Amino acid sequence: MKITIESRPLEQVDAETLIIPVFEGRPETRFGAADLVGEVTGKSLELTLLHHVRGVLSTRILLAGAGKPEKFDAAEQRRLAGAAIRLLKTKSVKRVALALDADFAAPEFAQAAVEGAILGDYDPDNYKTDEKKTVDSFAVVAPAEAEALRQGVERGRIIGEAQNFTRAMVNEPANKLTPSGMVAAARQMAEQYGLECQVLEREEMAHLGMGALLGVAQGSAEPPALIVLRYKPEPSHSTAHLGLVGKGVTFDTGGISIKPAEGMEKMKYDMAGGASMIGAMRAIAQLRPAVAVTAFIPCVENMPGSRAQRPGDIVAAMSGKSIEVINTDAEGRLILADALTYARSQGCTHLVDAATLTGAVVVALGHLRAGLFSSDDGLRDRVLKASQAEGERMWAMPLDDDYKDYLKSAFADLANVGGRWGGAITAAIFLKEFAEDTPWVHLDIAGTAYLDEAKPYLAKGPTGLPVRTLVRLALDWE
Ligand code: BES
Ligand code: ZN
Ligand code: ZN
Numbered sequence: 001m002k003i004t005i006e007s008r009p010l011e012q013v014d015a016e017t018l019i020i021p022v023f024e025g026r027p028e029t030r031f032g033a034a035d036l037v038g039e040v041t042g043k044s045l046e047l048t049l050l051h052h053v054r055g056v057l058s059t060r061i062l063l064a065g066a067g068k069p070e071k072f073d074a075a076e077q078r079r080l081a082g083a084a085i086r087l088l089k090t091k092s093v094k095r096v097a098l099a100l101d102a103d104f105a106a107p108e109f110a111q112a113a114v115e116g117a118i119l120g121d122y123d124p125d126n127y128k129t130d131e132k133k134t135v136d137s138f139a140v141v142a143p144a145e146a147e148a149l150r151q152g153v154e155r156g157r158i159i160g161e162a163q164n165f166t167r168a169m170v171n172e173p174a175n176k177l178t179p180s181g182m183v184a185a186a187r188q189m190a191e192q193y194g195l196e197c198q199v200l201e202r203e204e205m206a207h208l209g210m211g212a213l214l215g216v217a218q219g220s221a222e223p224p225a226l227i228v229l230r231y232k233p234e235p236s237h238s239t240a241h242l243g244l245v246g247k248g249v250t251f252d253t254g255g256i257s258i259k260p261a262e263g264m265e266k267m268k269y270d271m272a273g274g275a276s277m278i279g280a281m282r283a284i285a286q287l288r289p290a291v292a293v294t295a296f297i298p299c300v301e302n303m304p305g306s307r308a309q310r311p312g313d314i315v316a317a318m319s320g321k322s323i324e325v326i327n328t329d330a331e332g333r334l335i336l337a338d339a340l341t342y343a344r345s346q347g348c349t350h351l352v353d354a355a356t357l358t359g360a361v362v363v364a365l366g367h368l369r370a371g372l373f374s375s376d377d378g379l380r381d382r383v384l385k386a387s388q389a390e391g392e393r394m395w396a397m398p399l400d401d402d403y404k405d406y407l408k409s410a411f412a413d414l415a416n417v418g419g420r421w422g423g424a425i426t427a428a429i430f431l432k433e434f435a436e437d438t439p440w441v442h443l444d445i446a447g448t449a450y451l452d453e454a455k456p457y458l459a460k461g462p463t464g465l466p467v468r469t470l471v472r473l474a475l476d477w478e
Pocket of ligand 1: 358423
């Protein structure tokens with residue numbers, strides 16, 4: 001989608017459809033809308049399409065409900081643009097423009113509109129062979145083309161495209177996207193945007209003692225990989241080094257503790273945490289924050305092959321701790337354990353991980369908020385602030401020390417599962433044992449990484465969460 005800025009009067013904008021935000025309690029009188037009293041209420045995401053409006057160059061006007069002005073923010077702007085684009089897409093409209101409202105014309109609104117348009121235009125349809133409908137161009141119409149506005153639009157383009165890059169990767173089926181496939185995608189991206197990419201293979205991981213990660217990988221014919229993507233800023237005063245760790249299970253059968261057949265196809269999404277980190281790095285490479293950021297993505301396929309690990313197996317993690325594998329379906333925490341230890345060994349001063357880790361977090365928070373767990377209040381607040389600003393909702397969950405009692409093993413330092421209750425918390429407590437004293441945030445995105453049903457502004461399928469939060473966290477680091 002080509003993104004541009006237009007600063008001519010609305011009547012002179014030449015688009016196939018011009019989107020105009022309409023607010024509740026602030027009746028629109030232009031463009032013949034006054035005749036539609038009662039029909040156009042301005043309610044959030046209400047869409048009214050007008051054809052051949054007198055005195056207007058664009059073929060159509062789309063009046064887009066923006067809700068109450070006092071509640072309007074960047075998140076609402078993003079949804080509005082997304083919902084409008086998704087409607088226009090079905091009508092084969094190719095050239096779209098969106099007018100910023102005079103009261104909401106700051107760069108952040110332009111950015112959100114561009115993000116919403118790019119996100120709304122995405123559908124996970126690349127394996128459908130029928131003709132695809134996409135919007136070709138999107139113009140933001142603003143009173144004046146100031147430099148700050150231009151930057152906002154550019155940011156929106158970079159972040160929206162990065163989020164769609166993640167969504168497309170998450171949507172790939174597991175026969176197409178194996179751990180080696182993730183490596184190839186990460187390498188290609190790193191080459192394109194000038195990041196350093198290093199890949200640890202099985203032998204090197206064995207040499208480093210990553211027994212927890214390798215134990216998961218051994219049931220599959222697909223070799224595992226640990227992808228490392230490095231971004232270094234221009235010499236800066238910041239001594240912080242942010243580590244982003246993402247679960248990259250390209251398919252999770254459960255292993256020997258095999259999952260039921262119903263819904264198992266969704267487990268191709270089990271690399272969404274890893275794909276978010278790769279997508280975030282794609283944007284970070286272009287937006288160049290002042291803080292050093294390195295991403296670590298452990299990639300494996302969790303299969304019940306003849307060499308698969310068994311319940312009761314005891315593995316030694318890179319940190320030196322021994323783990324009794326009670327349930328081979330709790331594999332995410334095993335691969336993340338070694339990735340966290342490795343990230344610490346690489347000098348990361350702060351760690352954020354994202355993983356489709358537990359069904360329990362979906363029980364606790366549904367599909368609206370990701371579970372956030374942290375050992376450090378400062379980092380927790382930074383991540384929460386970024387997530388609020390980006391409209392990617394999260395909720396801080398508890399992490400009291402005595403939850404660790406749930407992970408007691410008779411034969412090893414800890415068990416990989418904690419029993420029936422508090423499953424999202426015990427998973428997080430397990431990870432904390434490997435983050436150790438490094439300030440760390442864990443995001444359990446099992447409920448939020450994909451949508452079971454489409455929203456007006458977003459297709460069914462992968463959401464690309466939490467790419468925007470991670471990018472903002474890095475950009476606002478100071
Ligand atoms: N990948 C799953 C978690 C998951 C569940 C993701 C639903 C997305 C939707 C994870 O590896 C898993 O299987 N977790 C188990 C842990 C249990 C064995 C302690 C779970 O949540 O059931
Ligand atoms: Zn599992
Ligand atoms: Zn899993």
